[in-house]
Amino acid sequence: MSDVEIRLVDDPRDYRAFVQVPHAVFADDPAWIAPLNFERSQHLSPRHNPFFEHGRAQLFLAIRDGRPVGRISAQVDELRLARYRDATGMFGFLDAIDDRAVFAALLNAAEDWLKTEGMTRAVGPFGFSINEETGLLVDGFEHPPAVMMGHAAPYYEGHVTAAGYTPVKDVLAYDFDNSKALPRGLAGMLAKVKATGDLEVRPLSKKNLDRDLAILIDIFNDAWSDNWGFTPFSDAEIRKLGQDLKMLVEEQFIAFAIYQGEPSAMAVTLPDINRAARDLNGKLLPFGWLKLLSRLKFSTPEAVRLPLMGVRKKFHGTPVGSALAMSVIDAIRTYHVGRGTQRAELSWILEDNLPMRRMIEAVGGTAYKTYRIFERNIA
Structure with a gap:
């Protein structure tokens, strides 16, 4: 992982880079549809997204050779914690190139942040809560994502499980x-x-x-x-x-x-x-x-x-x-x-x-x- 730098997203330039990561990851994927950059920026903003009234989050970029090659969020939802009291934090917005080291570095960064928040379990992906985009696409890659639904490449699942994650629940989309x-x-x-x-x-x-x-x-x-x-x-x-x-x-x-x-x-x-x-x-x-x-x-x-x-x-x-x-x-x-x-x-x-x-x-x-x-x- 030595050639992968993990950067905290904390200025406008990094927020723009965070939004743009999927454009590079899915550049050659005919099924991917780019979400509206303006809407995604608003969604990530504590000023505009009401999630941040009951939750907190940290965004991360993976950098290699000076360019972003991946991204992830780590978040804690106080409404969820109040209901379940299980010290569970979440990760989301996981997108990266086909490189196991990049996925591992991103997930490690999210986990480390969640630990500082007192969490003992990580679950995801969600963006930011279960009432938003939910789950990692593992079947149906050839179909474009519908509104407010995520997309992924087939290699994502293998890199996530290699980092120690196990399936907890599947959710389905019906045509x-x-x-x-x-x-x-x-x-x-x-x-x-x-x-x-x-x-x-x-x-x-x-x-x-x-x-x-x-x-x-x-x-x-x-x-x-x-x-x-x-x-x-x-x-x-x-x-x-x-x-x-x-x-x-x-x-x-x-x-x-x-x-x-x-x-x-x-x-x-x-x-x-x-x-x-x-x-x-x-x-x-x-x-x-x-x-x-x-x-x-x-x-x-x-x-x-x-x-x-x-x-x-x-x-x-x-x-x-x-x-x-x-x-x-x-x-x-x-x-x-x-x-x-x-x-x-x-x-x-x-x-x-x-x-x-x-x-x-x-x-x-x-x-x-x-x-x-x-x-x-x-x-």
Whole structure:
């Protein structure tokens, strides 16, 4: 490792270099889509990312022969620690050239920082929390990443495991053909519940955004509370989510199911901005912002991603719960098909969330990517 220098990221030049590392790593990868540099810089900034109100992080660059060849973050999330009390820190934003020494040096730097923060276990990658990009891509490299999903090269996994990390959990991304109607059995079940008059499905109301955002988060917190690694959104993160949704989506991108007068299920879709920005190479200036705005505002998205879907816990494992899930998925599917959007990614789905996986597969979804979360005892 003697020829690899690890540098703390602590000035604007190094932040810019940190954002640019993937451009060099994936320069010859036809599947990679450059995220928007401006958005990534905002995400890394303690001034703009509400994660830093309850977490702290350190970024690192790997330098060889005077140029950046890798990057990593190390972070501690106080919301996670308050929930689990397990002295676990996280790493993320791991990208590097195909060199085991570079990966080892980066992971060692992250671990050393986490130890100074009192952590005894490292888990990742996350960027910065489990509610953001999650896991290392280990299968499905030929497919471009959807919005807010990571990408990797096949060599990443081997270098991470060589550094002493072991898999702790897989999460899946499903490809879904929007044009497929619900199977007859599921459609019949949904029709029966609707016929009772107990079920209402409606879109988001931007006029009542604060109300609907509170409903969405309340369902999310209840539905996901027993999931592996669940960490609630902070109030500031909820406000940021509301701002993003207001800017990015039409009301029908989000659906709520009201059962017997109680909001009981929700689903959120986002336009796959990555596809719209593929030819921009991460740059909004001088004219990239005009192209992106035009594509998002005046064109039907090629694909959407469903990052959030939940049914209240009391309905889990019941026919009503299945109908609630189907009702919000079908409402969104019908809207997008009517606009001409044919494909969707449903992600991420925990590998052991078998009821959800069976439901997705029953409506024609195909698992096409696997993201893996790793852990290591660093005490």
